Amino acid sequence: MRWLGRIAGAGGAVLGMAIVACPAGAQDAGGAAAAPQQAAPQQQQQPQGLSESVVVTVNDDIISSYDIIQRMRLLIVTSGIQITDQNLPELQREALRSLEDERLELQELRRESKEQKFDLIASDDEVNDEINDIARSNNTNADGLLNQLASQGVQPETFKAQLRAEISWRGWIRGRYGSRVKVSEDQIKAYQDRIAAESGKPQYQVSEVVVDDARVGSAQQALTGAAQLIDQLQKGAPFAAVARQFSSSPTAANGGDVGWVTHGQMPPEVDAALEQMRPGQLSQPIATKDSVYIVLLRDKRAGGASTLVSLRQAAIALPATATDDQVAAAKAKLEALRARVNGCDTLQVQAGKIEGVIYGDLGEAEVKDLAPAFQQAAEQLKVGEVSEPLRTDAGMHLIAVCNKRQPGQDLANHDEIENRLVGQQLAMIAKRYLRDLRNSATIETR
Incomplete structure (x- = not known):
């Protein structure tokens, strides 16, 4: 399968991710490779020879083969990964899982909108504002950003649909539960005390990708998926881009950036791996109780009484x-x-x-x-x-x-700790909410 080089010029990244060329011949829903096309990518309104066949229904909402191809292209372009025979099935599963989740989220938001007589779905203006923000952060404008995606075979509506679901669901969770989530001063103090107690130990500046066992189907699938992501990272895929598209952690929104941590702030298995790593090193898959971690050790500094x-x-x-x-x-x-x-x-x-x-x-x-x-x-x-x-x-x-x-004093201040703890609780609420929606849904594969 032909793989084109990275796009040069202004706006060569999306969401902080390198835009890489999508294969001119996309994969069909069954994974068979299509022949490379010579036509200009912007003329591809849908993959050549691909009909709008229904692949999955989610409570009667359809996900078509075209939807899956488009989402796969978006994942590829915005994460910088390269297609291989090994990772293609996982890409297809990730595309389908994300589309199913978004259908469930939007269905729930429409139901709540009717009950509350208030539209909870992000408006076109909100989506466009988000696109403008992303474009500005990448030194381009909205048209330039969308044109770059289109040149890779990703239609603007595919990108907008993903953003609309993200904005809407994030706003709903925070709006409904944000005021209910309480972090006490005792919790913040306990967190600060733990940081202070660990300040004499080595500190690690970490980025993470977390692959959730339950979301991908099993612990073994999570390990396999993590191994494939590591392979892509070693081949040059930007870590932040991969984290934003594939990580289940709340840190995905920041490109996987965890910041500075000490022993005890990460799962024990991750702590053990960090102790053996060198700055700049990428870990192997690290299996924990319910997830698989990939960590990048960006920097490390000694603890103790140094100033x-x-x-x-x-x-x-x-x-x-x-x-x-x-x-x-x-x-x-x-x-x-x-x-x-x-x-x-x-x-x-x-x-x-x-x-x-x-x-x-x-x-x-x-x-x-x-x-x-x-x-x-x-x-x-x-x-x-x-x-x-x-x-x-x-x-x-x-x-x-x-x-x-003293090292460790900058690990997190009061407000940062509070926001981190609130974010963790909201992430768990959103995870359980979506799990319940999926358990009660009728999802049929055609």
Whole structure:
């Protein structure tokens, strides 16, 4: 099967995902490969030779073979994965599952709309606003975004239908249950205490894809699906794009970004894997109680009593062989500068007024990793203070301490913890709600 290269130019990503070319010859509902077509993709109103046959009915709502092909194309284009004989059946199952879920969600919203005499389905304006937001985040406009999808054989209505279902269901769950979900101060305090207790341990910056056993049918299918996704990620599919389309976790909306975590915040099986991983490494499938995880370890830092400092400097280049007079002149110039500086905000401005003085932002680092000449000053100075001139083999320096903190303090603040706990509860409610809808539904495969 022919696979085309990535689209270049403005807007080459959708939802933060790389747009890749869909095979010109799509697969039919049974998985048979169609012959490659030479016609321009925008002329494909539906796959060549494919009739509008009914594949599944969901409480009398039909899902056609064309619907499945379109959703498969959307999954492929927005996740950046490549079609193989191995992953094609899973792509088809994922396309069908997502369409079934959306039919059930929209049916429930229509029923509730009648009862409440208020339309709960997202309007065209809301969908278009979402498309505009996505387009802006990808440096294009709505027309450009839709045209790019169309060039890959994805019709605009396919994309809009997915967005409409997502917006509507998210709004309904939050609107109906958001005020009922309560996170107590005790829960937040317990979470903060756990973070503090774990702050001495290594911390991990993690992204995740979670494949839910129940959603895909079984634990074995979840393992198989996760293995196929890992294969695609290793071939270059963007992690965030895959997470948005295939992850069952609430973090899918953020491209799988979990943020910084410590031991105990992830399932035990994931914690054990993280301990053995290196930054930049992608895990193998990690089976947990009811899901399979794929984790990307983006960064790792040691815990303990280390201190992180953010520094800026003003320096005068001076070789190690400089004379005593040169050293004294540089020192005097920096002492005069120091008298005019009252913190990080004014250092750059004042340094720019003195000839021969170079300003630089040194970023954040652990104190123990700093150059010896800087370590003592960084430890002793308070935030906002500026050092006396410091001599190194490279020159004479003033350093300003812009921030100082212990690792772990930025893992999550009060509001972030509250939002995270509320989001977890709402995600569980939505999951149970959809499960109940599916259990009571009549889903027939033709």
